[in-house]
Amino acid sequence: MEKEMKLKVRKELDARQQSNIIKLKGSLISKGYTEIIHILDQDDEFHINSFEIEMAAAGEVQEYITAFITRENLQDSISIFK
Numbered sequence: 786m787e788k789e790m791k792l793k794v795r796k797e798l799d800a801r802q803q804s805n806i807i808k809l810k811g812s813l814i815s816k817g818y819t820e821i822i823h824i825l826d827q828d829d830e831f832h833i834n835s836f837e838i839e840m841a842a843a844g845e846v847q848e849y850i851t852a853f854i855t856r857e858n859l860q861d862s863i864s865i866f867k
Contacts, residue, residue: 788843791866792834792850793827798862805857809850810834818846833866 794806810822819836827833838846847865854863 787837788840789835790838790843790846793864793866794832794834795862796830796832802859802862805859806863809853809857809859809863812853813846813850816849818842818849 795802798806813819813822813836818838822834822836825833825835850865854860
C-alpha cells in the first residue's frame with residue numbers, strides 16, 4: 786500500500802538552499818523511496834512537492850527528511866506538509 790507525502794518548498798531560495806533541496810529530492814529517488822516527485826504551485830511563496838512512498842517506509846522517510854532539513858539548516862526553506 787502506498788502513502789502520499791508532501792513537502793512545502795519556498796520559491797525564493799539562495800543557491801545553497803536550492804542545491805541542497807535538489808540533493809534531498811534526488812536522494813529520495815536514489816534511495817528507492819519514490820520514483821517521481823510532482824511539483825505544484827501553492828501560492829506566490831511556496832511550491833508543494835508530492836510523491837508516493839510505501840506505507841511501511843513512511844516513518845523512515847519522514848525521519849530521513851527531518852534529519853536532512855536539520856543537518857543542512859533548511860528549516861526556513863522546506864518542511865513536511867501535513
